[in-house]
Amino acid sequence: MPVGLTAPATHALHAVPGVRLGIAQAGIRKQGRKDLLVLALDEGATVAGVFTRNRFCAAPVLVCREHLQGAPVRALVVNTGNANAGTGARGMEDARTTCAELARLMGIRAEQVLPFSTGVIMEPLPVARLLAGLPACLADLREDNWLSAAQAIMTTDTLPKATSRQIHLDGRRVTVTGMSKGAGMIHPNMATMLGFIATDAAVDSTVLQAMLGFAAERSFNAITIDGDTSTNDSLMLIASGAARNTPVLDMQAEGGRALLDAVTQVATELAQAIVRDGEGATKFISIRIEAGRSREECRRIAFAIAHSPLVKTAFFASDPNLGRILAAIGYAGVDDLDVSRVDLFLDEVKVVTGGGRDAAYEEAQGQRVMQRSEITVRVVLGRGDESATVWTCDLSHDYVTINAEYRT
Amino acid sequence: MPVGLTAPATHALHAVPGVRLGIAQAGIRKQGRKDLLVLALDEGATVAGVFTRNRFCAAPVLVCREHLQGAPVRALVVNTGNANAGTGARGMEDARTTCAELARLMGIRAEQVLPFSTGVIMEPLPVARLLAGLPACLADLREDNWLSAAQAIMTTDTLPKATSRQIHLDGRRVTVTGMSKGAGMIHPNMATMLGFIATDAAVDSTVLQAMLGFAAERSFNAITIDGDTSTNDSLMLIASGAARNTPVLDMQAEGGRALLDAVTQVATELAQAIVRDGEGATKFISIRIEAGRSREECRRIAFAIAHSPLVKTAFFASDPNLGRILAAIGYAGVDDLDVSRVDLFLDEVKVVTGGGRDAAYEEAQGQRVMQRSEITVRVVLGRGDESATVWTCDLSHDYVTINAEYRT
Numbered sequence: 001m002p003v004g005l006t007a008p009a010t011h012a013l014h015a016v017p018g019v020r021l022g023i024a025q026a027g028i029r030k031q032g033r034k035d036l037l038v039l040a041l042d043e044g045a046t047v048a049g050v051f052t053r054n055r056f057c058a059a060p061v062l063v064c065r066e067h068l069q070g071a072p073v074r075a076l077v078v079n080t081g082n083a084n085a086g087t088g089a090r091g092m093e094d095a096r097t098t099c100a101e102l103a104r105l106m107g108i109r110a111e112q113v114l115p116f117s118t119g120v121i122m123e124p125l126p127v128a129r130l131l132a133g134l135p136a137c138l139a140d141l142r143e144d145n146w147l148s149a150a151q152a153i154m155t156t157d158t159l160p161k162a163t164s165r166q167i168h169l170d171g172r173r174v175t176v177t178g179m180s181k182g183a184g185m186i187h188p189n190m191a192t193m194l195g196f197i198a199t200d201a202a203v204d205s206t207v208l209q210a211m212l213g214f215a216a217e218r219s220f221n222a223i224t225i226d227g228d229t230s231t232n233d234s235l236m237l238i239a240s241g242a243a244r245n246t247p248v249l250d251m252q253a254e255g256g257r258a259l260l261d262a263v264t265q266v267a268t269e270l271a272q273a274i275v276r277d278g279e280g281a282t283k284f285i286s287i288r289i290e291a292g293r294s295r296e297e298c299r300r301i302a303f304a305i306a307h308s309p310l311v312k313t314a315f316f317a318s319d320p321n322l323g324r325i326l327a328a329i330g331y332a333g334v335d336d337l338d339v340s341r342v343d344l345f346l347d348e349v350k351v352v353t354g355g356g357r358d359a360a361y362e363e364a365q366g367q368r369v370m371q372r373s374e375i376t377v378r379v380v381l382g383r384g385d386e387s388a389t390v391w392t393c394d395l396s397h398d399y400v401t402i403n404a405e406y407r408t
Numbered sequence: 409m410p411v412g413l414t415a416p417a418t419h420a421l422h423a424v425p426g427v428r429l430g431i432a433q434a435g436i437r438k439q440g441r442k443d444l445l446v447l448a449l450d451e452g453a454t455v456a457g458v459f460t461r462n463r464f465c466a467a468p469v470l471v472c473r474e475h476l477q478g479a480p481v482r483a484l485v486v487n488t489g490n491a492n493a494g495t496g497a498r499g500m501e502d503a504r505t506t507c508a509e510l511a512r513l514m515g516i517r518a519e520q521v522l523p524f525s526t527g528v529i530m531e532p533l534p535v536a537r538l539l540a541g542l543p544a545c546l547a548d549l550r551e552d553n554w555l556s557a558a559q560a561i562m563t564t565d566t567l568p569k570a571t572s573r574q575i576h577l578d579g580r581r582v583t584v585t586g587m588s589k590g591a592g593m594i595h596p597n598m599a600t601m602l603g604f605i606a607t608d609a610a611v612d613s614t615v616l617q618a619m620l621g622f623a624a625e626r627s628f629n630a631i632t633i634d635g636d637t638s639t640n641d642s643l644m645l646i647a648s649g650a651a652r653n654t655p656v657l658d659m660q661a662e663g664g665r666a667l668l669d670a671v672t673q674v675a676t677e678l679a680q681a682i683v684r685d686g687e688g689a690t691k692f693i694s695i696r697i698e699a700g701r702s703r704e705e706c707r708r709i710a711f712a713i714a715h716s717p718l719v720k721t722a723f724f725a726s727d728p729n730l731g732r733i734l735a736a737i738g739y740a741g742v743d744d745l746d747v748s749r750v751d752l753f754l755d756e757v758k759v760v761t762g763g764g765r766d767a768a769y770e771e772a773q774g775q776r777v778m779q780r781s782e783i784t785v786r787v788v789l790g791r792g793d794e795s796a797t798v799w800t801c802d803l804s805h806d807y808v809t810i811n812a813e814y815r816t
Binding site: 055091226307308309321324340352 | 497499530634717
């Protein structure tokens with residue numbers, strides 16, 4: 001049961017001029033479900049990507065990195081049901097074959113296609129079925145197909161994830177629309193399983209990559225469900241340029257800043273949607289670390305709390321067993337941390353002052369907050385001015401059930 | 409249900425001359441259970457300790473470290489039911505009061521007492537009940553009380569954990585007997601929750617500390633249940649000297665080596681017992697990483713696999729979803745790892761060759777191994793001569809149940 005998340009309404013997802021989406025049922029893993037997606041970009045689009053740092057990264061990730069160096073991207077192809085990871089040389093060949101066939105059908109070059117896969121690891125990609133599904137995708141290409149596309153990239157997700165913003169830039173209305181998928185194996189390191197954000201703004205390609213890096217750090221790189229960094233994490237930002245604004249050359253200037261904010265908001269909402277739909281999630285937990293010496297140490301402590309199975313099961317049980325949070329702060333690897341300066345809040349309740357239980361704290365207060373479905377853990381380190389926030393969910397019986405039954 | 413573990417028989421636990429143990433029911437957290445233990449050491453004993461690196465380490469850990477610097481240790485006092493961690497200045501006072509009262513009763517100095525606590529974090533130690541239980545412990549002091557002592561330090565453990573070895577040293581029979589506790593919040597960083605090993609050998613105190621470091625690295629520091637490093641981890645090695653051998657001055661010389669092996673064996677068996685009795689464990693999993701460049705990188709990869717909730721739930725389900733192991737190897741943080749040289753074995757079955765699925769591997773083979781209750785995952789990195797082994801268990805519904813209900 002997702003926490004505070006519903007499926008987006010079709011009308012809430014603004015089309016992005018210059019970006020068309022087509023969906024098919026290719027039977028990659030299961031019959032009768034949307035599992036293949038093509039995004040076709042008009043000429044002139046700019047594309048930026050960030051990818052997993054997992055050393056066992058999937059074949060499509062390797063091919064994406066390669067193709068992004070070369071010819072302008074004209075198409076993205078995404079399958080669900082199979083990750084094409086841990087598949088060695090054959091996996092690379094399958095990813096290249098996919099690009100070549102889509103390029104042939106579209107009259108472009110293979111290097112202009114980016115491939116993406118998500119699903120089970122270490123099984124061969126059923127490439128024949130995938131290729132057979134491509135014509136149906138092309139026949140289905142439409143600008144208003146975002147919701148259907150978000151459905152086509154789901155794996156253990158219970159809801160499609162997509163959102164949209166519109167801003168004014170250079171006197172023109174500009175759209176930013178994005179979608180994501182992912183519910184388990186979520187601890188992105190650069191990006192999440194799969195996220196696609198598109199805008200019709202015209203943006204310089206270097207600026208586009210910088211915008212994506214900024215937004216990823218504050219969204220997909222700030223979430224965790226189970227601490228498992230996927231082999232296939234990819235987050236793409238597409239700028240079609242169809243809005244015909246003066247191209248954005250500086251993301252700190254007025255127009256650039258507005259677009260950066262919109263992209264970051266879309267990315268954050270999509271990343272949070274993944275946590276809200278985390279496998280077995282019953283609670284959405286924001287972990288904010290303040291007054292640290294560096295953003296890095298704040299993130300380290302936040303992730304230690306977010307990854308602790310003991311903290312996560314306590315949230316599942318609505319049990320204010322908050323010493324478990326202190327233990328996680330203590331083992332996060334900030335070696336010179338002076339615990340006697342640490343304060344801890346659960347929403348509005350102060351639990352710990354100076355490293356020990358706050359004198360006024362009563363269990364009933366913690367209990368009251370723990371009953372909520374959305375909770376903020378705030379830790380004040382008392383040693384600097386930096387802060388960071390990450391988002392996670394609890395660890396429930398359903399997480400175990402889902403992951404013990406995923407393939408069966 | 410512990411995996412391949414039964415309660416030790418009383419007669420299998422050899423008394424250690426010079427070390428007496430006394431147990432009481434002090435009602436620390438629950439009535440009617442053994443929860444307080446005193447170890448009394450004859451004059452002349454040497455004691456070495458390794459402790460948690462958690463910055464939020466418990467008050468008794470801080471007092472232990474302090475007291476180990478000073479007067480010869482004559483007594484150890486251990487309570488279960490309350491960890492006296494995250495308790496600030498009051499926690500320190502409570503730990504000191506405990507030492508002072510036991511010293512008064514025994515006619516020794518407070519600095520000669522080491523305190524240990526385990527149980528719930530961030531609740532005040534019920535020190536009055538603890539003190540009231542001390543006389544009963546002293547009245548119960550006996551050398552053959554190890555099994556009862558192992559029962560007195562249990563928390564969520566389902567079985568007491570203790571083992572014993574005898575060797576010949578300098579023409580004399582020498583005993584090494586130890587006990588441990590712990591089933592959750594287990595990812596020791598120096599040592600586990602609580603472990604006590606005693607020998608009647610005479611050992612130089614510097615050598616004793618070195619022996620303990622060597623044994624801890626290969627035993628308690630090589631296990632994980634949930635990746636949560638406790639606030640109270642303490643592992644103690646006591647040498648009473650009652651065997652009156654020529655004191656051991658070199659752990660690499662013949663006699664020292666024999667004692668080191670016995671201590672390491674006892675420590676390893678006790679550490680493995682903690683994993684076998686891991687919260688909700690249904691499988692005991694050995695993870696061996698070979699052909700690495702350093703022992704450190706082997707341990708890093710082994711722990712990445714051992715901590716992955718996805719790997720752990722796959723073992724629970726007996727599902728050979730082995731791509732999850734590859735993903736964990738890939739995100740372990742060995743940045744220059746060449747995955748095309750990595751082989752993976754599940755017991756006798758070769759699953760991966762050169763980073764991809766082995767051509768001869770069939771799912772039925774993996775399925776067969778996954779059904780076993782004890783499984784070895786072997787990863788060959790193909791980049792050096794170093795290796796390391798860690799032990800862990802699966803992640804089951806019962807882990808969630810136990811930790812969602814721990815305090816209620």
